Amino acid sequence: MTTTTEAPRRGRPGYDRDGMLAVIVAAFNDHGYDATSLGIIAQRLGLSKSAVYHHFSSKEEMLELALEKALGALEQVFDSPQATEGPADLRIRHVLRGAVRVACEQQPYLTLLLRLRGNTDAQRHAMERRRAFDQRLRRLFELARDEGALREDMDPGVAERLTFGLVNSLVEWYRPDGPMTPDELAKAVVAFVRSGLRVSESRDYR
Amino acid sequence: MTTTTEAPRRGRPGYDRDGMLAVIVAAFNDHGYDATSLGIIAQRLGLSKSAVYHHFSSKEEMLELALEKALGALEQVFDSPQATEGPADLRIRHVLRGAVRVACEQQPYLTLLLRLRGNTDAQRHAMERRRAFDQRLRRLFELARDEGALREDMDPGVAERLTFGLVNSLVEWYRPDGPMTPDELAKAVVAFVRSGLRVSESRDYR
Numbered sequence: 001m002t003t004t005t006e007a008p009r010r011g012r013p014g015y016d017r018d019g020m021l022a023v024i025v026a027a028f029n030d031h032g033y034d035a036t037s038l039g040i041i042a043q044r045l046g047l048s049k050s051a052v053y054h055h056f057s058s059k060e061e062m063l064e065l066a067l068e069k070a071l072g073a074l075e076q077v078f079d080s081p082q083a084t085e086g087p088a089d090l091r092i093r094h095v096l097r098g099a100v101r102v103a104c105e106q107q108p109y110l111t112l113l114l115r116l117r118g119n120t121d122a123q124r125h126a127m128e129r130r131r132a133f134d135q136r137l138r139r140l141f142e143l144a145r146d147e148g149a150l151r152e153d154m155d156p157g158v159a160e161r162l163t164f165g166l167v168n169s170l171v172e173w174y175r176p177d178g179p180m181t182p183d184e185l186a187k188a189v190v191a192f193v194r195s196g197l198r199v200s201e202s203r204d205y206r
Numbered sequence: 207m208t209t210t211t212e213a214p215r216r217g218r219p220g221y222d223r224d225g226m227l228a229v230i231v232a233a234f235n236d237h238g239y240d241a242t243s244l245g246i247i248a249q250r251l252g253l254s255k256s257a258v259y260h261h262f263s264s265k266e267e268m269l270e271l272a273l274e275k276a277l278g279a280l281e282q283v284f285d286s287p288q289a290t291e292g293p294a295d296l297r298i299r300h301v302l303r304g305a306v307r308v309a310c311e312q313q314p315y316l317t318l319l320l321r322l323r324g325n326t327d328a329q330r331h332a333m334e335r336r337r338a339f340d341q342r343l344r345r346l347f348e349l350a351r352d353e354g355a356l357r358e359d360m361d362p363g364v365a366e367r368l369t370f371g372l373v374n375s376l377v378e379w380y381r382p383d384g385p386m387t388p389d390e391l392a393k394a395v396v397a398f399v400r401s402g403l404r405v406s407e408s409r410d411y412r
Contacts, residue, residue, distance in 0.1 A: 030323065035241040115321075117236065151401070158386070158394050161379050162372050169371020180364070188364050195357070195401055 017055055020045060024056075025066045025108045033063060033112065034119055060122050067126045069109040073102045075129075078136050088143035095137060096167065096193060097186040103170040104182035111171045134160060163193050226251055226261055231272045231314045239269060239318065240325055266328050273332045275315040279308045281335075284342050294349035301343060302373065302399060303392040309376040310388035317377045340366060369399050 015023075027036050027044050038059060042049045056062045077083060077098030083091050103110055113130060116123045141156035141163075150159065167189060174185065221229075233242050233250050244265060248255045262268045283289060283304030289297050309316055319336060322329045347362035347369075356365065373395060380391065 032238045032241060035238060151397070153397060154394065155386075158391075159398075161375065162395065162398050165375020165378070166368050166372040169367065169374065172371070173367050180361075185364075188360065189368065191357070191359060192365075192368055 015045070020055060021062065021066055021069075022108065024062050025112055028063070028066070029108055029111050029115070032115070033059075033123070034117070060120065063112075063120075064122050064126075066109050067113055067122075070102065070106045070113045071126060071129050073106050074099065074133055077102065078133060083140075087149070088140050088147050089149040092137075092140050092144060093190055093194070095140065096163070096190050099164075099167045100170060100186040100189050101182050103167060104174050104176070104185065107171050107174060107176075110168070114168055114171065134164065137164065166192065221251070223261055227268065227272055227275075228314065230262075230268050231318055234269070234272070235314055235317050235321070238321070239265075239329070240323070266326065269318075269326075270328050270332075272315050273319055273328075276308065276312045276319045277332060277335050279312050280305065280339055283308065284339060289346075293355070294346050294353050295355040298343075298346050298350060299396055299400070301346065302369070302396050305370075305373045306376060306392040306395050307388050309373060310380050310382070310391065313377050313380060313382075316374070320374055320377065340370065343370065372398065 023044050024041055027040055030036075031040060036059070038049050038052065041059070041062075042052050045052060056065075077095060080094070080098070082094040083098070085091075113126060116127055118124045118127055138156055138160040141150055141159045144150040145152075145156055150156065170185065170189075174182075180188075229250050230247055233246055236242075237246060242265070244255050244258065247265070247268075248258050251258060262271075283301055286300065286304070288300040289304070291297075319332060322333055324330045324333055344362055344366040347356055347365045350356040351358075351362055356362065376391065376395075380388075386394070
């Protein structure tokens, strides 16, 4: 397909490292990370295998860089003051909006994260960081329960899992060229989750 | 690992065809269907490859039988009178309860269905049948909207996708030996979805 060049190249014209990563992650998502060979990656990039190694030291490094896009973005959401200060109710709203934005903007990278099977150290480490989000959202629901903002018949752990299930499902069907913007989706998700989890309709949610 | 037997066997002692299928589906879910070789399957079953072929004509047949467990169960839910007659609101409740039951009882088979990538005819056919459920639930939400039971700011298509996202996420974390029964989970899911989608808290939902 392609010829090997001796001089280090920055990928094909038009590819920067991020652009290459996008192509690589699409291959991971099509074939599964474990089943994606370097040959497949090189072919998709239109580069020789050795040229690919000018940019990434290993498949594992590609995985780590790709996962960081989703994990880093989610950590920013959970670490922001709006997620760590104030009433649990508003903190949950901020986290939901942020998580929807990440699902839309980092769609292929989050897809990769959600499909990991834990077969390598890098995969297991990423899955641990993902589990930390579960714990943080669960604590927010526990706080909401203590503050009287979570319906009493709903276990905070179940609330957390169903909520992330709903948000994460966005990666399966969100389309950047679809009829809804990430902001509109965030509103719909917040409305869905909130009205399902709040004690009373009479509270003012905006 | 195992020796080939010339006489047709019904699998290992204790394995009937359903038991073999459970072992096979676990392999599919661990490795991905496309990457699961007959060698892996034979090893997991403790049978020779030729012995496996006494029970299943091909890997594709194993896939079809496995997917049928999830697809057939879901079709039963959608085809039942409680899902096809009466107010949309009650029909949705019936579908939700049934879908949660399927997610819990057919967990590995539904997991397999949800992870299909569409690389073979059998996979694409199963994905079409799955999409039909999306359309049927969407029509129920449209009906609910027409009957005034769906909140006005919620698009029926978005409601459907988020709802199935929430229900399908159960396969990722439901444990048969966990603290909640399928019935309790169904109640929690119905409460979550309903209160999020209904027009008013004052309606009596049970």
